[in-house]
Amino acid sequence: MKQISDFFDKVYLIGAWLSGGLLVLLCLLIVYSILARLFGWYAGGATDFAGYVMGASTFLALAYTFRMDGHIRILLFVQKTYGPLRVFLERWGLFIMSALSIYLAFYMTRLALDSFEYGERSEGADAVLLWIPQTPLAFGACVFAFAVTHTFIESIFDPEKADPERLANREQEEI
Numbered sequence: 273m274k275q276i277s278d279f280f281d282k283v284y285l286i287g288a289w290l291s292g293g294l295l296v297l298l299c300l301l302i303v304y305s306i307l308a309r310l311f312g313w314y315a316g317g318a319t320d321f322a323g324y325v326m327g328a329s330t331f332l333a334l335a336y337t338f339r340m341d342g343h344i345r346i347l348l349f350v351q352k353t354y355g356p357l358r359v360f361l362e363r364w365g366l367f368i369m370s371a372l373s374i375y376l377a378f379y380m381t382r383l384a385l386d387s388f389e390y391g392e393r394s395e396g397a398d399a400v401l402l403w404i405p406q407t408p409l410a411f412g413a414c415v416f417a418f419a420v421t422h423t424f425i426e427s428i429f430d431p432e433k434a435d436p437e438r439l440a441n442r443e444q445e446e447i
Contacts (some may be wrong), residue, residue: 273426283335284339284419287415288333290332291329291330292333294329295329298325301318301321301325302322305322316398317397319396320394320396320398324405328405328408331409331413332411332412333412334412334419335412338420338423349361350362350365359427366423366424369420370417370424373416373417373420376416377413377414380406380410380414384406384407384409384410385403387402387403387406
């Protein structure tokens with residue numbers, strides 16, 4: 273189980289690196305757009321593409337950030353409990369989050385497929401086929417759903433992974 277988990281963590285890391293590369297591309301698109309306005313160049317759909325790149329970057333980074341416990345956790349109810357109840361609440365939260373992220377991934381994928389089927393185009397100056405920028409968003413949503421479900425399943429087989437106190441102890445060590 274550990275080897276499979278390590279393999280998937282490497283897949284999530286690749287998504288994070290792709291996200292970082294897209295952030296660099298986003299910066300370049302914004303700089304190009306600014307320079308184009310200053311010098312009177314044609315910027316075309318640079319602003320539209322910057323939005324597409326930002327969305328793809330966000331979705332590709334979700335899985336890695338979640339697995340590295342980088343997401344903000346609201347522990348209002350969980351911090352008041354201890355022992356088995358606390359582990360149960362953590363697992364219940366992971367189950368709900370798995371269901372919601374799978375729902376999101378399903379409909380993001382369906383949106384991209386529908387855009388491909390109908391040949392939808394953007395309304396901007398570039399008139400790009402919408403399935404092209406929607407595909408990385410759908411892929412990122414699928415990888416995120418997989419990461420959350422992976423964490424949920426991992427919490428069932430390794431109860432220490434579902435213990436929120438592990439995170440609290442690690443955060444105090446960092447401070």
